[in-house]
Amino acid sequence: MNDFIKYLTVAEEDKDWGLFLNVTGKSKIVPTEKYTYPSSEHPTGYYFTWGNGRILEEFQLVYITEGTGVFEDKTGKYTVKPGHVFLLRPEQWHRYRPSSKIGWTEYYIGFKGTVAEKFLSNSMIPKDKSILFFGIREEFIDTYYKIFEIMQKEEPGYQQIASGLVIKLLGYIIALNKQRTFTGNKVEEVIQKARFQMREKVEQNINLRQLAEQSNIGYSYFRKMFKKYTGISPHQYHLELRIMRAKELILSTDKSVKEISYELGFQSIYYFSRLFKDKTGITPSDFRKRSLK
Numbered sequence: 492m493n494d495f496i497k498y499l500t501v502a503e504e505d506k507d508w509g510l511f512l513n514v515t516g517k518s519k520i521v522p523t524e525k526y527t528y529p530s531s532e533h534p535t536g537y538y539f540t541w542g543n544g545r546i547l548e549e550f551q552l553v554y555i556t557e558g559t560g561v562f563e564d565k566t567g568k569y570t571v572k573p574g575h576v577f578l579l580r581p582e583q584w585h586r587y588r589p590s591s592k593i594g595w596t597e598y599y600i601g602f603k604g605t606v607a608e609k610f611l612s613n614s615m616i617p618k619d620k621s622i623l624f625f626g627i628r629e630e631f632i633d634t635y636y637k638i639f640e641i642m643q644k645e646e647p648g649y650q651q652i653a654s655g656l657v658i659k660l661l662g663y664i665i666a667l668n669k670q671r672t673f674t675g676n677k678v679e680e681v682i683q684k685a686r687f688q689m690r691e692k693v694e695q696n697i698n699l700r701q702l703a704e705q706s707n708i709g710y711s712y713f714r715k716m717f718k719k720y721t722g723i724s725p726h727q728y729h730l731e732l733r734i735m736r737a738k739e740l741i742l743s744t745d746k747s748v749k750e751i752s753y754e755l756g757f758q759s760i761y762y763f764s765r766l767f768k769d770k771t772g773i774t775p776s777d778f779r780k781r782s783l784k
Contacts, residue, residue, distance in 0.1 A: 494518050497642055498534070501650070509606030510654040510747055513549055515642045517635075518559070520594040528588045537601075544586035549603045550611065552660065553577040553587075554631055558595025562587040564621045571595070574626035576664065578616065585621060585733075598635045610661055616668055625667050634660045678716045681706045685717065689729045693736050694755045699725050734770045737763075741779050748775045 496516035505511040514537070520528065529538060539545035553576065560571040564585040571587065573595075579585060581603075589595035616623070625631070633658055641653045673679040681703060688697055703713035717725045733755050740751045744758075752763035752775075767775045 492636060492639060496533075497641070499642065499645075499650075505650040506604065508604070508651055508654060510602060510657060511650050512600060512602045512638075512642065512653050512657065514601040515599070515639055516547055517596070517598050517639065519596045519699050520589045521705060522592050522594040526591060527569075539586060539587060541588060543771055545762055546582060546584050547579055547601070548581055549601045550581065551577070551579040551601045552597060552664075553579065553580070554598040554635065556596045556598065556627060556632065557612070558593045559591075560587060560589035560595050562622050566619055566621070569622050571622075572624075574624055574628075576622055576623045576625060576631075578611075578623060578664070580618065580621070583621065598632070600635070600638060600660075602654075602656065604654075606654075606717055607657075610658065610665075616665060623664065623668060625664070628663070628667075630663055631660065634663070649695070673716075673720060674769035676716075678713060681713060681718070682717050682720050685713075685725060686721075686728070689725075689732055693729075693732045696756060697729065730766070731770070733757075733768060737767060737775065738771075738778070741775055742782050748779075751775070755781065 494517055495687050496514070496518070498514050499512055501513065518530075520526070528541075531538060537545075555571055555573060555575045555577075557573055559573075562569045562571050562575070562585070564583065571589075577585070577587065589597075611650060612618075638653050638656050638660075641649050641656070647663060674680075684706075685697070685699055685702055688702070699713070700710040703710045714725055717728070721728055723731070737751055737755055740746060740754070741748075744751075746754070748764065749760045754759045755763070757763035757766075764774050764776075767778070771778060773781070
């Protein structure tokens with residue numbers, strides 16, 4: 492795909508959708524002794540000088556696939572190489588530029604909306620983290636190209652389709668950033684072993700503290716990393732599995748609620764029923780009645 496830049500008109504219904512794109516583009520900056528970066532053709536709000544830097548009023552994802560350069564924000568100055576992503580947030584000062592001797596290739600999208608704010612305020616990426624490294628990833632490039640194609644055609648509903656791809660791209664970034672915390676880390680193996688045991692012995696109480704200690708890992712650290720890995724604590728994870736199993740038994744057998752509660756290791760039918768209702772919104776008996784209807 493050739494270089495291009497496209498600024499987009501945004502309708503009120505696009506804004507109401509919760510995520511909309513303002514700009515998309517791809518540029519190959521060739522090495523030269525004298526160059527202006529970014530191009531002075533950019534409108535106010537996007538153009539910046541190296542001396543002043545820039546503060547955006549939107550989110551931007553800039554992906555560098557070739558070349559080198561430099562990125563700087565309030566946290567420091569970083570050398571840029573292929574595979575770096577700039578996650579630029581509104582109201583945060585930054586500046587970046589390619590090497591004049593090497594240049595670079597950049598893919599970028601700018602977007603706003605309440606949904607974007609929600610995703611990025613609750614993500615696993617700290618708000619002061621603007622530069623991330625993921626290497627050259629086909630899924631990133633493919634998603635950018637799909638967004639570019641949609642934006643160039645501007646067919647009815649293009650903003651809604653493109654917004655889904657932006658969320659997909661953010662999902663890749665958040666997931667990969669989360670995964671690398673555990674890559675090569677011994678605790679991941681222990682977490683996987685614990686999850687396996689919880690599934691295999693869903694009806695039993697598992698001593699997770701003992702499991703962690705047998706692997707020479709402190710339980711508090713294991714619990715913290717387990718929650719970071721799965722999103723919930725080990726206890727809640729096992730509890731969710733037991734409720735899922737209870738649903739299966741209620742729907743596929745004629746066992747009484749009392750029998751199911753004891754089979755799953757709940758010593759009290761009252762505790763089981765209360766817990767089931769807390770998790771599902773209805774009692775086990777009502778769940779069975781609803782399924783029969």
